[in-house]
Amino acid sequence: MKRNSITLACTLVAALLSHPVDAADLIRIGSPYVTTTLDPVRSTAAGNIEAFGQLYARLLRRDETGVVQPGLASEWTISEDGLELVFKLRAAKFSNGTPITAEDVAFSLTRAMKDEKSVYGATLAAVESVSAEDPGTIRVKLKHRFAPILDNLEVFNAGIVSKADVEGRGEKAFSDNPVSSGPYQVREWRPNDRLILEPNPNYWREGYPKNDGAEFIEVANSNTRVSMLMAGELDAMREVPWAQLESVGAHEKLRMALEPSTVIYMTLLNERRPPFDNIKVRQAAAHALNVPAITKAMTEGHAAPANTTLPAALDHHARDLPAITYDPALAQTLLAEGGYDGKELTMLISSNADAEKLATLLQAQWAAVGLKTKIEKVDRGVWWERVPAGEYDLAPSWWYNETSDPDLAVRWAVCGTCGTHSFHTYYDNATVNELTEQAVRELDPTKRGALYREIQKISTEEVAQIPLYYPPYANAYANAVDGLTLSPSLQWSLEEAVLSK
Known part of the structure; x- marks a missing residue:
């Protein structure tokens, strides 16, 4: 013993x-x-x-x-x-x-x-x-x-x-x-x-890392993360709520950072089944949305309204392409021409406050033109089961690109033959698919840029997804952390x- x-x-x-x-x-x-x-x-x-x-x-x-x-x-x-x-x-x-x-x-x-x-x-x-x-x-x-x-x-x-x-x-x-x-x-x-x-x-870099290590602490609630940061229980945090940016930035021991991201918020439309198999109904859903107003409401004005189906931070983003216009009258006309029969559509969202706020804004603007939706809240795991399976009508979400090069983004979001079925929307345009393969083989930056511009033009006009906004990363740091x-x-x-x- x-x-x-x-x-x-x-x-x-x-x-x-x-x-x-x-x-x-x-x-x-x-x-x-x-x-x-x-x-x-x-x-x-x-x-x-x-x-x-x-x-x-x-x-x-x-x-x-x-x-x-x-x-x-x-x-x-x-x-x-x-x-x-x-x-x-x-x-x-x-x-x-x-x-x-x-x-x-x-x-x-x-x-x-x-x-x-x-x-x-x-x-x-x-x-x-x-x-x-x-x-x-x-x-x-x-x-x-x-x-x-x-x-x-x-x-x-x-x-x-x-x-x-x-x-x-x-x-x-x-x-x-x-x-x-x-x-x-x-x-x-x-x-x-x-x-x-x-x-x-x-580690091969001599003199690195410059610190004794780190803890990645999982805190699901954003308000809890802010409270922990202000109390000195965290040295950095992801995703400060937009409404709290000012108060966090005003704290004497903290600094607020809006850091560049390749994130795009958008809405997926399931094109495998009616009504979004009809391009006019997709266009109607897009024209029904006041994207600048939605962007301001969601991010307190800290994000930019999206103008194409690709993130603005990517190389070859077509900044000169016009965004889809807010035009409720045109949306109503397109709904009728597309044969929408008034069926209530299921909007699938993750069960969190931001997703619910966005879904409520979308629902109200669609209802104003006669597009009926009901919101179904599920946990993220279920969302990722149902969306790839095509078990949804609409699904507001976001994605990001791992690099500044647009190839992976195009293959993820708008290429119908690249493995993800255009982020599980089943948007499939033969010209976009062919341009995707041409662009990845093109080594001349000017020629590549022209190809990606055309991809964005086609996929935005055909509403492969409904682009919403380009947010930065809203992170906060204790002044005690540098670099x-x-x-x-x-x-x-x-x-x-x-x-x-």
């Missing part, structure tokens, strides 16, 4: 020595988004993406201006025909001290592309193969010219994992507590509560951040 007590005491002392950082030294980030997996190819959920960016280094990284820079790859070359890229690895190690080799890179990228459980293979769909030429050299062969290849090799699911770790311990053990290649490793994960990170002692920002691609600059308390 005494012997066991001594053993237990020694174990506790060892645990304390191995994790000496006090919670007060961690940067505490409050977010409404949950962490459900630490495997970078198994999820595209926001909370997981934020964690992936801290745990896994990529071949390339973005600097504070958004420009792609060397990451695990110290240099690279691209063949004249644009079909082969060769990357040279720098000397780097995983968190357990083992070298990061070309075999690990080939394993990681191939897993993201071809593993049957990979949820986002589209980022690397143009890649034919990834091979290790020698321990420090990777060759990437493309099926065709692919303009955004460098951007896509910086996306979260291109994070490099240890082949030996994944295969040796198995995917479940790896996902719960992975060997990492990024600036941090897992100190503790409490599902449905928080993810605690500590510095990776073998912490959130990029448009949901990546925290955490390794750059300094905490002074």
Whole structure:
């Protein structure tokens, strides 16, 4: 008995020595988004993406201006025909001290592309193969010219994992507590509560991270997050309510930041069934909405009304294209011409205050022109079951793009043959589909821009979705944190951040 007590005491002392950082030294980030997996190819959920960016280094990284820079790859070359890229690895190690080799890179990228459980293979769909030429050299062969290849090799699911770790311990053990290649490793994960990170002692960037670690704390209620931030229980928070921006910014120990995003709020219309299989009814639903008024009501004037089906922050966004006009009389005419029979349509929304507010605004403006809707509230999991299954009529929502390049956005939102059925609306225009393939193969920026302009023109006029507004990220920070920002691609600059308390 005494012997066991001594053993237990020694174990506790060892645990304390191995994790000496006090919670007060961690940067505490409050977010409404949950962490459900630490495997970078198994999820595209926001909370997981934020964690992936801290745990896994990529071949390339973005600097504070958004420009792609060397990451695990110290240099690279691209063949004249644009079909082969060769990357040279720098000397780097995983968190357990083992070298990061070309075999690990080939394993990681191939897993993201071809593993049957990979949820986002589209980022690397143009890649034919990834091979290790020698321990420090990777060759990437493309099926065709692919303009955004460098951007896509910086996306979260291109994070490099240890082949030996994944295969040796198995995917479940790896996902719960992975060997990492990024600036941090897992100190503790409490599902449905928080993810605690500590510095990776073998991170390749010497002198980074500049802090002792972080806690990603899951706080669903936005008002609770604000209260915790004001009370000093958080050092940063995601998604300050628009109505509270002024009060948070006025707090002497806080600063409010409206950071650029690639987010677009829009409304999905199910084109697999009446009435939205008729273009005139879709156009009627769009012309019935006073988008500038909705934007102001939802964001207190902090977002810009959307003018096309693509986010404004993307390269080649067609800022000169006119937005869909607010014209109730035209909406009524189009409803009649489209054969709308007065049936009450189901508007499917997630059960949260912002979604309910938006749905109520939409419902009132549609009712004014005779388009009848009923609001059905479900939890987010059910929403993501029913929308892909086509079990809805209308569904206000939002999405964002992982890079500034528009290819992934087009494939997600308006391409009918690219895997998502135009974000599950089943919008399918042969010209848009063909332009999508032309644009991704075009390396001349001016010519690419013209192709994406045409995609936006067609998909907006045909109301592939109803564009609503382009919001920034509304994040807040304690003055004690310096250097912490959130990029448009949901990546925290955490390794750059300094905490002074």
